[in-house]
Amino acid sequence: MAILDLANPTRFLALSARLLPWLAAACVIAFAVGLYMTFFVAPDDYQQGATVKIMYLHVPAAWLAMMCYSVMAISSLGTLIWKHPLADVSAKAAAPIGAAFTLISLITGSLWGKPMWGTYWVWDARLTSVLVLFIMYLGLIALWRTIEDPIRAGKAAAVLTLVGAINLPIIKFSVDWWNTLHQPASVIRMDGPTIHPTILWPLLVMALAFTLLFFVMHLMAMRNEILRRRLRTMQLQAASARVGVATPQAAE
Amino acid sequence: MTMRLVAENLSCERGGRRVFSDLALTLEAGRALAVTGPNGVGKSSLLRVLAGLVQPASGSIRIEDGDPELSAGEHCHYYGHLDALKPALSVLENLDFWTSFLAPGRTGARWQPMTPIEALEALGIDHAGDLPAAYLSAGQRRRLALARLLVVARPVWLLDEPTSALDAASEARLGELMSDHLAAGGMIVAATHQTMPLAEVGTLRLEAPA
Amino acid sequence: MSGWMGALFLRELRLSLRVGGGALIGVLFFLAVITVIPFGVGPDLNLLALIGPAVLWIGALLATLLGLDRLFQADRDDGSLDLMLMAGRPLEVLVLVKCLAHWVGTGLPLVLSAPVLSIFLNLEPLAIGAVALTLLVGTPALTLIGAIGAALTVSLRRGGLLLAVLVVPFSIPVLIFGVSASGAAVTEPTPFLTPFLLLAALTLISAVVGPVAAAMALRFSSD
Secondary structure, three states: OOOOOOHHHHHHHHHHHHHHHHHHHHHHHHHHHHHHHHHHHOOOEOOOEHHHHHHHHHHHHHHHHHHHHHHHHHHHHHHHHHOOOOHHHHHHHHHHHHHHHHHHHHHHHHHHHHHHHOOOOOOOHHHHHHHHHHHHHHHHHHHHHHOOOHHHHHHHHHHHHHHHHHHHHHHHHHHHHHHHHHOOOOOOOOOHHHOOHHHHHHHHHHHHHHHHHHHHHHHHHHHHHHHHHHHHHHHHHHHOOOOOOEEEOOOO | OOOEEEEEEEEEEEOOEEEEEEEEEEEEOOOEEEEEOOOOOOHHHHHHHHOOOOOOOEEEEEEEOOOOOOOOHHHEEEEOOOOOOOOOOEHHHHHHHHHHHOOOOOOEOOEOOOOHHHHHHHOOOHHHOOOEHHHOOHHHHHHHHHHHHHHOOOOEEEEEOOOOOOOHHHHHHHHHHHHHHHHOOOEEEEEOOOOOOOOOOEEEEEEOOO | OOHHHHHHHHHHHHHHHOOOOOHHHHHHHHHHHHHHHHHHHOOOHHHHHHHHHHHHHHHHHHHHHHOOOHHHHHHHHOOHHHHHHOOOOOHHHHHHHHHHHHHHHHHHHHHHHHHHHHHHOOOOHHHHHHHHHHHHHHHHHHHHHHHHHHHHOOOOOOOHHHHHHHHHHHHHHHHHHHHHHHHHHHOOOOOOHHHHHHHHHHHHHHHHHHHHHHHHHHHHHOO
8 A cells, every 4th residue: 555655645754754843842832831830820729729730631631532533533534535545544543642631531530530529430421421432442443453454444443433423422412311310410510701811721721732742642653653554565565575466468 | 339348457455465456358248258377366356356346456447338327346246265155044045035136237138047946957956945055065055156147147257266166067067157148248257277168268367477 | 125125134034043043042141141130239129120121221232232243244254245245235225124134033032032031120010111112112223333343343253342342332322211211111200201212313313324334334344
């Protein structure tokens, strides 16, 4: 495959190599500013004290968990409809990153919940939805790892990603419905536009830092995946050097 | 205008490995083509590409003067290594299913499909019609799979090693059936190691480069 | 139902009921799951009556998902799938008919056996009726969603477990509304019809999404 589509991934490799240092630098700066604001600008909560600082990790991680799935869903459309050679590389590279952000969001959520609920886990609607998302990420990664041929694995995963994209709102709706049936409203709640600027700004900067982190890691993972595929192609060529390309001798 | 199978500029990749490239072939109605060459050179892959089961990396396949509603692969019968038989069903149930399930590639006066019973008679397994397919021998299973080609009229037969597991008598019978199919204006592409039991056969030899 | 669909339906049904078919094994598995529950949670009849609908639904979910791994794989292994792909029939309809036949062969026996198993779990007649009705409406959705997993794992030797992992998240809404509707029929204030209609809607959505996605996966699987 790589032989046919070298042009595009090669250009991508060159472009991303130039882009990466800038993105990485921006990411480091955003994190420095964001963490400074988190610890020195944002106020402690009058009830939760310093525990509320977990929010500045938890909320951006949860936001990235969802954004990452959106990136995968768009990439899947690229694989299935436009047949773009980089699309399934992008989807495959995004999956473990999305799973990691989902895991961070789950862990920080349950750490934050401990002082508030008195337990690490409650079947809160949001936590439950994120857990389901986590299982979907792991299922997708498992599918990629079990189908040996990367092209076929990419197409299968693209189908599953899109089915997931259709199903996620349904799952979210049903989990919310189930939750209101069994217990009153959830605890983690942001108060929309009335949120105080000293909380909002650190949160936005951290969200920006996490987003930059995602793009840095995504680009790096895509580069790795392209190189891995080239290696595979070269190994296959080495294995089949004596068979090679057949040419028709006499066609009628 | 007669029916023709035309493939242009075909390339095939499987599992990241280039199997063949820039292959062209044209087959007129009533003609047969034997695809030969050493193992692993892509004979089976070519048949599967023609059948539409493997997407070619490049190139196109079309049936000229065929049914515009159907793809090129849907004009073809594919007779591969697997028999597509269910041991739990009887011989007739197996054949009846494919008879009603497969869409005929083309209907016309020259394309007369046999009934399932006639097809079993033609292949000498009509006595086993009501027995479960599990009780058939390997050769009988091949013949039952072959019967599928007779009950649904499709202009192109794609045969992958058609004579494997057939005895001499069955092979001769297959030769007659193939001749009949060609005489009715059909086309045959066969991947084979042996000479085909036919009078007039074109040859496409796939070669590994030196 | 036109000729080829009827022929396919009949073939699938025959295969699931004859030697080597899995129709009855699903019911046996269902029975086995229901039997081990009291050993796990204790033989308290009140508790069993409380969790009974949920237990029956989870049993049906597992029995359906674990019975689906051969839905397309059996046809791939013997070459039938190749012929189906080039049969000139719409693949989505083919998947739908196969799912329907599979459900009649394996899902319907689960629904029919649920009232009998309900007795072990000390369910009231009203609850028994509600569970059976929700299973009747909801298990087709599980089969149709599971078909996507079956199509994605069709080329894998040991795809059964992966199928379940892939499909379980998508079956959560079915489980939620199925169990809620069964529970609502017994406890007065909560309405039965809302979750029940949502369950029916899920089945209808699955009847579209399942065949389309499974057909797409099957096309990509051929090689």
